[in-house]
Amino acid sequence: MTRSKPLKRSWIGRKPGRKTREWSSVRVWLKRAFEKRGITTCEFGFIHHDCWRDNGLSFAHSHKRNDPHFQMYAVALACPPIHQVLDEVFTHDQMAQAVYRAIEGHGGIIKP
Numbered sequence: 001m002t003r004s005k006p007l008k009r010s011w012i013g014r015k016p017g018r019k020t021r022e023w024s025s026v027r028v029w030l031k032r033a034f035e036k037r038g039i040t041t042c043e044f045g046f047i048h049h050d051c052w053r054d055n056g057l058s059f060a061h062s063h064k065r066n067d068p069h070f071q072m073y074a075v076a077l078a079c080p081p082i083h084q085v086l087d088e089v090f091t092h093d094q095m096a097q098a099v100y101r102a103i104e105g106h107g108g109i110i111k112p
Contacts, residue, residue, distance in 0.1 A: 037106065040054060061099065
């Protein structure tokens, strides 16, 4: 009988790292900034999808986090169905174009 490798530790009980803490604070700031500007529904009405409109919204980024062009503040509000379209159907370039179109629709990137 061969000996198997030990299981990797889970994230349970681990403290978040520097990047996670930084992103969490930016997300809190963005949520407040979007609410102050009245941006509280999915911003991707220009793409056909079964929109949840204002349920379970999260920030969609113009680029993936491991992309060199990633910008923390280049975000738009997206419902789960459009997030899935952006992640699984669109290419990286199409995703970036769609997110930037939504960002321009609310007046540009919101920064502190």
